[in-house]
Amino acid sequence: MEKRRRGSTVSDKRTKTGRHQEPHSMSSWFDRQLSSHQFQLAATAVVSGITVAGLLYGGQAIRRKVAVEQLKASIPPLDEEHQAQRLTDFGAASPLPSAAKEEERVAALARRAQQGDYDSELVNEQLTRTANFLNTPGYEKLRASFVIVVGLGGVGSHCTSALARSGVSRIRLIDFDQVTLSSLNRHAVATLADVGTPKVQCVRKRLEAVVPWVQWECFNEVWREDQGERLLAAWDKGSGTEPDYVIDAIDNIDSKVELLKYCHQHKMKVVSSMGAGCKSDPSRIFVGDISASVEDPLSRTTRRKLRMSGITEGVPVIYSTEKPGLGKAQLLPLPEEEFAKGKVNELSILPDFRARILPVLGTMPAIFGYAVANFVILEIANYPHEVGAGKGREKMYDGIHSGLQGLEERLARSVGQDPMGLKIPVSKDDVGYLVEEVFRGKSVVSGLPTRLALTRWRAPKDGFRIDHRWDGQKYTKLQLEELVCMTKEEAAMHEKEVLKEGKPPEIIYDVEVIQLVERRREEEMQYRDAQSSQVPSEFRSLFPSAKHTALGFGGTFRVKLTATQQR
Numbered sequence: 321m322e323k324r325r326r327g328s329t330v331s332d333k334r335t336k337t338g339r340h341q342e343p344h345s346m347s348s349w350f351d352r353q354l355s356s357h358q359f360q361l362a363a364t365a366v367v368s369g370i371t372v373a374g375l376l377y378g379g380q381a382i383r384r385k386v387a388v389e390q391l392k393a394s395i396p397p398l399d400e401e402h403q404a405q406r407l408t409d410f411g412a413a414s415p416l417p418s419a420a421k422e423e424e425r426v427a428a429l430a431r432r433a434q435q436g437d438y439d440s441e442l443v444n445e446q447l448t449r450t451a452n453f454l455n456t457p458g459y460e461k462l463r464a465s466f467v468i469v470v471g472l473g474g475v476g477s478h479c480t481s482a483l484a485r486s487g488v489s490r491i492r493l494i495d496f497d498q499v500t501l502s503s504l505n506r507h508a509v510a511t512l513a514d515v516g517t518p519k520v521q522c523v524r525k526r527l528e529a530v531v532p533w534v535q536w537e538c539f540n541e542v543w544r545e546d547q548g549e550r551l552l553a554a555w556d557k558g559s560g561t562e563p564d565y566v567i568d569a570i571d572n573i574d575s576k577v578e579l580l581k582y583c584h585q586h587k588m589k590v591v592s593s594m595g596a597g598c599k600s601d602p603s604r605i606f607v608g609d610i611s612a613s614v615e616d617p618l619s620r621t622t623r624r625k626l627r628m629s630g631i632t633e634g635v636p637v638i639y640s641t642e643k644p645g646l647g648k649a650q651l652l653p654l655p656e657e658e659f660a661k662g663k664v665n666e667l668s669i670l671p672d673f674r675a676r677i678l679p680v681l682g683t684m685p686a687i688f689g690y691a692v693a694n695f696v697i698l699e700i701a702n703y704p705h706e707v708g709a710g711k712g713r714e715k716m717y718d719g720i721h722s723g724l725q726g727l728e729e730r731l732a733r734s735v736g737q738d739p740m741g742l743k744i745p746v747s748k749d750d751v752g753y754l755v756e757e758v759f760r761g762k763s764v765v766s767g768l769p770t771r772l773a774l775t776r777w778r779a780p781k782d783g784f785r786i787d788h789r790w791d792g793q794k795y796t797k798l799q800l801e802e803l804v805c806m807t808k809e810e811a812a813m814h815e816k817e818v819l820k821e822g823k824p825p826e827i828i829y830d831v832e833v834i835q836l837v838e839r840r841r842e843e844e845m846q847y848r849d850a851q852s853s854q855v856p857s858e859f860r861s862l863f864p865s866a867k868h869t870a871l872g873f874g875g876t877f878r879v880k881l882t883a884t885q886q887r
Contacts, residue, residue, distance in 0.1 A: 467490070479567060479693045592610070593691075630749070638692050724773070771807050776798070
């Protein structure tokens with residue numbers, strides 16, 4: 321028992337002794353680590369990192385606070401001009417303002433910008449690509465320009481949009497029409513919300529959201545020649561600036577011709593867009609003189625009417641040379657009930673067709689419009705570009721006229737009459753009209769466009785005669801509708817076999833040639849009948865029973881009289 325107690329006591333002593341020695345050893349370890357050079361370096365690095373992080377964080381916090389204060393200071397106080405809404409309970413933005421409110425803000429910004437309250441650096445930044453392209457002189461001319469656009473359909477709206485976005489500062493819009501649902505397939509800026517609103521206001525409103533500094537004048541009315549002085553007047557906001565260019569994007573034939581004629585007479589620069597309807601090939605669109613435009617019914621009709629006013633060239637136009645073909649879109653026929661609605665030819669390209677039923681691929685009016693705008697921009701900026709010249713065929717018309725004179729003299733000799741001093745009732749303008757407008761500048765026999773001549777189609781029923789009723793004057797009773805276009809070689813053979821030997825054309829030419837001649841005559845008679853209502857009223861009062869036909873050759877009205885009235 322005593323040994324056990326002694327062992328237990330010794331064990332307890334050892335245990336107690338070990339426990340008392342453990343704190344002493346840990347303390348010694350810490351002392352050794354603290355006195356270590358590596359530990360001191362590590363501790364210094366940690367403390368330095370914490371200090372630097374604290375300084376950085378504190379600096380960033382200060383900068384954030386300063387930035388927030390500056391941002392708050394830059395926010396204007398809320399009033400009618402500057403409005404704001406609270407965030408939702410979830411911290412999201414409030415619903416977008418109504419369209420009406422947004423339009424009001426856009427209009428307010430535009431008003432301030434148009435009064436000069438808009439940073440010019442922002443304008444230049446927005447137009448920097450245009451400025452770089454045109455260089456400084458051209459860009460400055462474009463920025464100071466004034467352009468008038470007449471007609472704001474598919475062509476006019478895209479043209480106006482391009483002009484405004486490119487830097488034109490003053491634009492006057494003229495159009496009587498409203499946005500329709502069917503016009504949205506080709507209009508540049510109109511939306512469903514604009515249906516039923518005036519096109520001039522629609523274009524202005526939509527483009528103000530893009531180019532608020534552009535100044536606008538809107539005339540919601542029909543272009544009329546008697547209002548030309550007012551509608552095409554100088555800019556009336558103090559500058560007195562004359563228009564740099566007038567753009568014709570009208571689809572009404574009479575209005576188009578009146579506008580082009582007015583600009584030509586008043587020496588105003590004008591460019592006209594021809595028909596984009598029934599066209600689908602962008603590669604066939606050209607810029608050139610109206611005398612060179614082909615395969616375009618609108619251009620052909622416009623040329624005819626301008627010739628009546630003595631204008632044969634000098635009007636730049638955008639036109640398409642695309643030809644109609646099998647499977648391509650064509651003018652839709654006019655239902656019989658439409659004839660009861662009024663003047664069916666007023667908005668048509670050809671008789672018995674309305675412009676509103678002209679099939680239009682929405683992309684083509686846009687291309688026409690951008691082509692017009694491109695032409696005007698380059699013209700105003702004096703940027704180098706080429707435009708197709710007119711045909712310059714005056715010498716050819718002189719030659720054809722001389723050839724026709726010679727033909728009549730030869731026919732006179734063939735019947736034993738003296739052709740000395742013989743006159744023919746055909747002018748050089750008549751020759752140009754027949755060759756270009758009626759026969760499309762091609763022979764009715766071969767379709768060749770070179771070495772052309774005019775000749776009688778049939779021999780006169782009563783034989784060739786010279787009128788001697790007035791002393792000192794001899795002329796032939798030659799009617800324009802008797803003439804056809806051939807090559808000189810074809811005309812020589814025709815003179816021998818038809819005019820001198822008396823053979824009917826039907827036994828000499830193919831059926832296709834006979835039908836072509838009759839078709840050209842029928843088209844011309846339809847055109848004349850459509851113009852008969854435009855004969856001046858004084859002629860009707862003088863000759864109430866006469867057959868009035870506005871032939872349009874040589875720029876004058878001609879009245880066919882009955883034999884009794886002639887006597």
